[in-house]
Amino acid sequence: MSSLRAFSAPGKALLAGGYLVLDPQYRSYVVALSSRMHCVVDKQSDNGQDWFTVTIRSAQFDNDEWKYTICKHSSYEIVEVNGKVNPFAKKAVEVLVNYCQPDPRETEELLLEVFSDPGYHSVGESTLKKNGHKQFRFHSSTITKVPKTGLGSSAGLVTVLTTSLLSVFQPELDVTSPRYQRIIHNLSQIAHCQAQGKVGSGFDVAAAVFGSIIYQRFDPKLIEDLPAENPSLYSAALVDLVDSTDWNFTHENVTLPPGIRVIMGDVSSGSETTKLVAKVKAWYQQNYPKSLDVYENINRGNLAFINGIEKLTLLSSNSPASYQETLDKLDVGADLSESAEIDQLRKAVIQIRGNLQLITGESGADIEPSVQTELLDCCVELNGVITGVVPGAGGYDAIALIITEKADISGQTSGKKDFSAVTWLDLHQENTGIAEESPSHYRNLQ
Ligand SMILES: Nc1ncnc2c1ncn2[C@@H]1O[C@H](COP(=O)(O)OP(=O)(O)OP(=O)(O)O)[C@@H](O)[C@H]1O
Ligand SMILES: C[C@@](O)(CCOP(=O)(O)O)CC(=O)O
Secondary structure: OOEEEEEEEEEEEEEEOOOHHHOOOOOEEEEEEEEEEEEEEEEEEEOOOOEEEEEEEEOOEOOEEEEEEEEEOOOEEEEEOOOOOOHHHHHHHHHHHHHHOOOHHHOEEEEEEEEEOHHHEOOOOOEEEEOOOOEEEEEOOOHHHOOEOOOOHHHHHHHHHHHHHHHHHOOOOOOOOHHHHHHHHHHHHHHHHHHOOOOOOOHHHHHHHHOOEEEEOOOOHHHHOOOOOOHHHHHHHHHHHHHHOOOOOEEEEOOOOOOEEEEEEEOOOOOOHHHHHHHHHHHHHHOOOHHHHHHHHHHHHHHHHHHHHHHHHHHHHHOHHHHHHHHHHHHOOOOOOOOHHHHHHHHHHHHHHHHHHHHHHHHOOOOOOHHHHHHHHHHOOOOOEEEEEOOOOOOOOOEEEEEEOOOOHHHHHOOOHHHOOOEEOOOOEOOOOOEEEOHHHHOOOO
16 A cells, blocks of 8 residues: 655855854844755555664666665664665654654554755756756666755755654644644654764754745754763653753744845855854854954844845835835946945845854854855856855855845856856745645656
């Protein structure tokens, strides 16, 4: 017997709040993107044994596959049968199984097929396969060898695997229900945090579940305090943390003002967030309290950025004509120093970038390396561009520009030396977080 369901979750760009968001006191602004991670889950027949298997297949990456056997003695044991490593996949399975506590003798074999939209990875030599509904790029290398663009593939992966597995053990699951969103969020955060070595703020997982948000993190101790080394207590503590604990974090839905969109430019490199975070943390400790001043300066810039976006949205509804005039001026590259909102946004980003450049120089963490500074400085001169940042941890991940709907960035940059390193990704901001999909939309990709 076969029973299919499918889910997808968006990628993200952290437009304001990088590094500071690791501390619960600071607010950040995250946009969810149209590039999404997908999973189709299929239940196959029960094998009649006292264990069951969860197979996670990622055909786009040289037919990658991870096959976990799950058995239960005093606690759950999860083993990858071929010794293949994918910490995010394994933790998603481990956390979910400990939460749902299935009886392995009564659980069917599960197959989870993962698909990731083209934006997550550099195009390279990949082949595009499509059907009438979806299109995905197929690469000839394993997932860890394909350069990523930094859209949060691991957070999307954990979120769709968690949702898909939860739908097997709780078939009534409805991803539009706030209760289920909270459960999916909490489970995915725990799995992602454990797999990532407890480094991240969780903004990427929160965006994968809730969509575009102003995010302030939960107290990291919530996850750190789980009795991971004590299997007999782990499942109960996990259930309590997921179902009955107030995580006390902010995920306030936001949307960009009308007529404004985000575009991202891949520089075919990618960055290792964990290494950057380690360097910035070391710099922060060594330079305290001057580092606190730098953070406070960045935070003022972040808050001015968030407020500037809100003001533009207000202007669009209170004075549509003058708002349209502002967009029109942006499109022709006219002087906008008279526009208080655009001026505020641009100054906020200059303040943020200046301080991130300072940390880059002092910490050795390539947050805004000089090639990215040069690229961004060229980008902000283009018609239709409001401003641009290295999102998130920065480095060589894709850059993000905030532009007008009409701006023709490809046209203005094509064939120009200053932009030769950048490939504009085919994506846009989209507010939707976790969503249910139709399993048939993933069949017959050619
Ligand atoms: N399509 C996929 N199939 C299987 N595993 C995936 C897939 N996409 C991502 N992963 C897992 O996530 C890992 C990449 O996670 P990582 O946190 O380094 O990157 P990211 O989340 O895309 O980027 P960033 O953290 O910069 O936003 C991969 O090595 C793999 O373990
Ligand atoms: C540096 C940090 O604040 C942002 C990381 O962003 P990204 O995953 O590289 O897009 C870390 C985090 O918040 O998880």
